[in-house]
Amino acid sequence: MQKQPIDREQLRRTPAQFSWLDHRLVRGNYLGRASAPAWGLYLVLVTVGDADGLSYYATRTLARLLTLSEDGLVEARRQLIEAGVIAYAAPLYQVLSLDQGRPTHTLAVTPSPSREVGRVIELRTVLPDKTGGGGRYTVRRKSPARSSCTCRR
Helix, strand or coil, rough: CCCCCHHHHCCCCCCCCCCCCCHHHHHEEECCHHHHHCCCCCHHHHHHHCCCCCCCCCCEEEEHCCCCCHHHHHHHHHHHHHHHCCCEEEEEEEEECCCCCCCCCEEECCCCCCCCCCCEHHHHHHHCCCCCCEEEEEEEEEEEEEEEEEEEC
């Protein structure tokens, strides 16, 4: 089928502050990894991010923009982190590259009372000899006795 614009008067143009959505979101089956509200958050982050994908919007502001509760925004952010498409270290967001072969490792750690679920912690504080300088991970409650951590280098 040969495609023709439906409305030639309103053809999309690339503005100076251009951002894009990577086609690999569809081809790589990312869309099934998070909810529609989470992808709404992703769209905002892609739109407002700089050339490195960085932005810093408050949870309250993002929740208002997306008509979500603050808890709903936190859940959307968690889903995107788990899907491997954003990183978050309050207040900074980073939209991540969707390059193939980017490893995601899952570690099991025993939580201590000083660790909070959802808080970003430097990996080198847990495994200083094995990480070669560390990384970041987010503690997610998996069961009362264990937490799951997604790590990126």
